[in-house]
Amino acid sequence: MPTLIYHFPVLSMVIPLVGAFIIPLLSTVTSDRRVFAGIALTTISISALLVWSMAAYVFTTSKPIVYIMGGFPPPVGITYYVDEASALMASLVGFVGVLVVIYTLKYLEEDYGVNWFYILMQTAYLALLGLTYTADLFHMFVLFEVTCISTYMLVAFRKDKPISVEAATKYALISVFGTGLYYFGVWYLYNTFGTLSMPDLVLKLMGQYWTPTGAPLGDPRIGITVFVLTIIVALGILSATAPFHWWLPDVYTAAPAAVAALFSGAKDGVMLYLMMRILFTLLGAGSEHAILPFSNAILGLLLMMGLLSALLGSLFMLAQTDVKRFISWCTINHVGLIVVGIGLGLTKGFLALGGVLAAVLHILNHGIIKSELFMCTGCFTKQVGTQDMMEMKGIIKAMPVTASFFLLGCIALIGIPGFAVFWDKFVLLATILDAANRLSPIYLGVLFVLVITMAIEAFAYLRVIQWFVVSEPTEKVKKARESSPVMIIPITIMIAVSALLFLMPSLLLGLASKAASALLNQERYVAAMEYYMKLLVHH
């Protein structure tokens, strides 16, 4: 048994943290941007390599990695738990993180104060990694705050632009409220169960009270109801699910494209992953014997939120002329699809696996393509000098490579076979059809709404394709030149990975279904940490 790999979760976070502390020290002696970028690229690449090797280990051996902080076993100390789902999400964060840092090497060449950018980038990256690993609810709150505080400042990075500052303020106010609400939910849960360690909570919900924290003090049903409602609102705010979506288009439009790429690729996905981790692994919402009051109401709530996001996202896509705002509304649309998948996970049994599988697949594939699209918009705005699509008409003649990758990304998100997003939409719609067959014909309505949103989305994208390809180039576009290869390489890699994953459905679906069943498997979650919890019990 290799022992070093058990330290990889924490090492993959500590290395970027060290980088984040070195950069301010170095900026007292040098102001060379290449030094700062080099440090950030090195630490994030090493961290991503650790994450990928950890993922390879977890997927090949099917053994979760448990890291005990400071040697304090679970109910007392903080635990990191890496199973297939965490490893998959952490790999996504690593993938997006490395490519975004490569992209910023050229993207930020005209900005000043890049040392601060790379410090915040590294802290945001490590906090997102930590969120995928953690098995402690209060530690999760701390990591939420680390993610949020670094991302407010990343959004306001170009602080000489008024809209950046305004968007950052808006985002900061709403997400501080979201994390505050989560903090409140955690308090209620602690008041009821007397523990914040997730494996310990799972044991209590299964009716086993042998851990030192003992039996619940309050009524578990009330505690769980309050907690579920607060986390749905809190994570809905942080992942921009309707009706808490309105901050997202402003923030993604005003933030630098690299930051928007990190947000939509990694942050949204991780927040939705946490929603699944809490609903399914912690509360067992996907299993038959779960103590989850109003399970059907929560299912309905999630489906409504998902459908509303999908509908609003696709409808508002039609009204946008700003390219980043257009893609932001598309993000809301796809977050809606993921939330519908999570909602289906509450239907129990085989359908639950299908819904969670669709959600995991879509977090992965949508994250990759959406980061790619935001990176392309960064290239366009850098060359054309505007974010308005009306002034970007005919851009394929001026920037053929970037524009064709952008259009490939659009085609991928529509769900046309050729890119991995096709499999997500296929699995999602097939699961809903199955639910309509087995459960109730209401799901046909869900299917109908989703198909309509997909059609509107396809129409919106086709219109953009028409503007970019068929229309005559405008004056501004004629002056634009092809972007630097450093910016095109990450875009190419993302599109290529998506196309490869489409060609290897057995690999993609294999990985994602392992992750989905890991999310739904409470027994395995507890069994992996039971050994450590028993260390505290005297016989």
Add this chain to the structure above:
Amino acid sequence: MAQTLATIILQHYPYAVLFVMFAISLWGLIFKPNIIKKILCLAFMFDAINTLYALSCWRWAKYPLPAILTDLHPTPEELKVFASSAVDPLPQALVLTAVVIGAATTAALLALAVMIYRHYGTLEMSEIRKLKG
């Protein structure tokens, strides 16, 4: 009956006060346009939740004592009494962490408010709507 009602009120009024505090801060956060007032409301909300955490230290001990054991070589009986009467030390650690985080968050928000003022010359969110949502 009256006595029991009084006891119930005495036991629960801190929660009622804190929930009112939470509600006020939520109202201010949504309806007050001034950024500084919004930040104050957020700080207020975190204070309310922190106090709720502090209250939950007392939730199982009827006559709680500080979590200090004065005997250097306690017998098992003394330990049992201690464990059943001491306050829960965990929420205090949580609150300490959250207070530090809250300070960092408030600092970040105030920095943003300063930059808003430099750009727009006002702190009213209703006057600076450049972004449409």
